[in-house]
Amino acid sequence: MPPRILHLDIDGFLASVEQILDPALKGRPVAVGSGVVASRSYEAKARGVETAMSMLEARRRCPELVVRDGDAQVVERFRQRVAEVLGDFVPVVEVCSLDDMYGDLRGLVELRQPRGAVELAERIRSAVRQVTGLSVSQGIGSSRTLARMATCHAKPGGILEVPVGEEMNFLDSHAVEDLPGVGRRSAELLHALRLHKVSDLRRVERELLRQTFGKRGEDLFWRARGFDAGLGAEPREPEVAATVPSQSISRETSFEASDCRDFLFGMLAYLLDRAATELRGRELLAKRVSLRLRFVDGMSREQQRSLTQASDRTDELQELARSLCLRLLDERRVLVRLLGVSLGTLLPRVGAQGELFAAEEERRGGLFAALDRVRGRHGFGKLVLGNANELLGRLPNGDQGFRLRTPSLSK
DNA sequence: TCTGGGGTCCTAGGACCC
DNA sequence: TCTGGGGTCCTAGGACCC
Numbered sequence: 001m002p003p004r005i006l007h008l009d010i011d012g013f014l015a016s017v018e019q020i021l022d023p024a025l026k027g028r029p030v031a032v033g034s035g036v037v038a039s040r041s042y043e044a045k046a047r048g049v050e051t052a053m054s055m056l057e058a059r060r061r062c063p064e065l066v067v068r069d070g071d072a073q074v075v076e077r078f079r080q081r082v083a084e085v086l087g088d089f090v091p092v093v094e095v096c097s098l099d100d101m102y103g104d105l106r107g108l109v110e111l112r113q114p115r116g117a118v119e120l121a122e123r124i125r126s127a128v129r130q131v132t133g134l135s136v137s138q139g140i141g142s143s144r145t146l147a148r149m150a151t152c153h154a155k156p157g158g159i160l161e162v163p164v165g166e167e168m169n170f171l172d173s174h175a176v177e178d179l180p181g182v183g184r185r186s187a188e189l190l191h192a193l194r195l196h197k198v199s200d201l202r203r204v205e206r207e208l209l210r211q212t213f214g215k216r217g218e219d220l221f222w223r224a225r226g227f228d229a230g231l232g233a234e235p236r237e238p239e240v241a242a243t244v245p246s247q248s249i250s251r252e253t254s255f256e257a258s259d260c261r262d263f264l265f266g267m268l269a270y271l272l273d274r275a276a277t278e279l280r281g282r283e284l285l286a287k288r289v290s291l292r293l294r295f296v297d298g299m300s301r302e303q304q305r306s307l308t309q310a311s312d313r314t315d316e317l318q319e320l321a322r323s324l325c326l327r328l329l330d331e332r333r334v335l336v337r338l339l340g341v342s343l344g345t346l347l348p349r350v351g352a353q354g355e356l357f358a359a360e361e362e363r364r365g366g367l368f369a370a371l372d373r374v375r376g377r378h379g380f381g382k383l384v385l386g387n388a389n390e391l392l393g394r395l396p397n398g399d400q401g402f403r404l405r406t407p408s409l410s411k
Numbered sequence: 412t413c414t415g416g417g418g419t420c421c422t423a424g425g426a427c428c429c
Numbered sequence: 430t431c432t433g434g435g436g437t438c439c440t441a442g443g444a445c446c447c
Contacts, residue, residue, distance in 0.1 A: 009447095036414045038447095051447085054412040072416090097418075097447045183445050215421060216444085230420085252416060288439090298413070304440060340416085409416040 004105035007147035011135040011156040013099040014039030018068045020133045032070040032408045070408025085127045094240045104240035121159040143238045144228050167226040172199040179223045251275045252340025253404040257296045266390030272341045276314040285310035286343035291324040294338035301328050
């Protein structure tokens with residue numbers, strides 16, 4: 001039996017959640033985000049409002065647009081419920097990003113019927129609607145690539161299956177930039193080489209693609225044939241994994257441009273505290289810390305350093321992050337409008353250290369374990385640590401912590 | 412219309428070790 | 430004294446995704 005993958009995408013997710021929570025917004029053009037549109041309802045789309053468009057432009061096109069802040073934690077709960085519903089129908093679910101996920105249909109008896117996969121998707125659609133009130137679009141195909149491309153045609157609220165044997169016909173109706181993994185830069189390059197359609201791309205030899213695009217060229221070769229990327233030497237079956245280990249944990253936010261070091265170090269302390277709390281919650285240690293600044297002139301700078309020993313302690317991670325931040329600030333004396341911190345090279349905490357170290361670490365780490373427990377019970381914002389106190393009075397603060405610029409996306 | 416907050420993966424030079 | 434080659438880690442940055 002050939003592989004069958006289902007891709008599910010929640011329609012206008014953040015905006016739809018706002019409409020569900022506030023029924024007065026039903027049928028009205030709604031956008032969520034600040035600065036740029038993170039999500040818009042289909043009523044807003046009908047008036048020319050698109051995702052990633054600046055909010056100014058969105059309001060210009062649609063003066064009656066309702067703009068909401070959103071709430072990342074509420075959105076997360078909706079997403080979990082959608083994943084659970086999907087999990088009731090398919091054996092393996094992989095949550096991929098904020099608003100989309102894959103299901104592996106291999107082995108399901110439904111596939112023995114001619115329209116089996118589509119009927120399954122119809123049942124998933126009504127179950128999601130019933131449980132959450134959300135509308136979803138679904139695509140089905142023999143790979144993640146094809147399923148995802150099919151979903152684009154199914155929006156909003158539809159279902160499209162690329163039948164077995166129809167893969168090449170489906171692909172050939174697309175432009176190269178419709179392939180996942182082909183962004184602005186790659187599309188420019190491909191067009192300059194007079195490769196406009198997927199069928200054009202498929203006529204190019206693999207070696208030539210590799211020479212021109214490097215590893216991406218290999219990916220293009222397989223995508224043009226309906227396979228997934230990252231295959232290497234030969235095509236393999238698509239992979240859908242229930243738990244994909246995360247490679248990094250990061251927190252960032254933009255703000256009114258500032259060069260006040262107290263404020264910037266306060267923000268750094270706060271974001272790092274949030275990232276480190278998640279790190280400990282997932283029972284991981286981080287070996288790398290990176291720090292990113294974006295300046296008012298649009299330039300951004302990033303620096304990374306490794307710790308000699310992986311850690312989950314806020315104070316150790318903080319010290320390194322501060323030194324990176326100081327260097328970047330001294331290097332460019334320009335107002336800062338975004339600050340981000342990322343913890344990388346993650347290792348499982350258990351078994352990371354030898355037995356002898358374990359007891360000592362346990363004792364020293366006890367402080368943070370206690371901190372996490374208090375915050376788990378009473379809310380993250382109940383305890384403000386060290387430099388983060390500089391944010392008091394400058395940013396609104398509640399039980400869940402400081403209110404950052406884009407509540408719909410920042411955790 | 413110069414703009415969000417997450418992420419992933421790749422590249423490439425240099426350090427360092429054997 | 431000058432010279433090899435391979436592996437791995439570190440670091441900065443770019444492209445891409447939603």
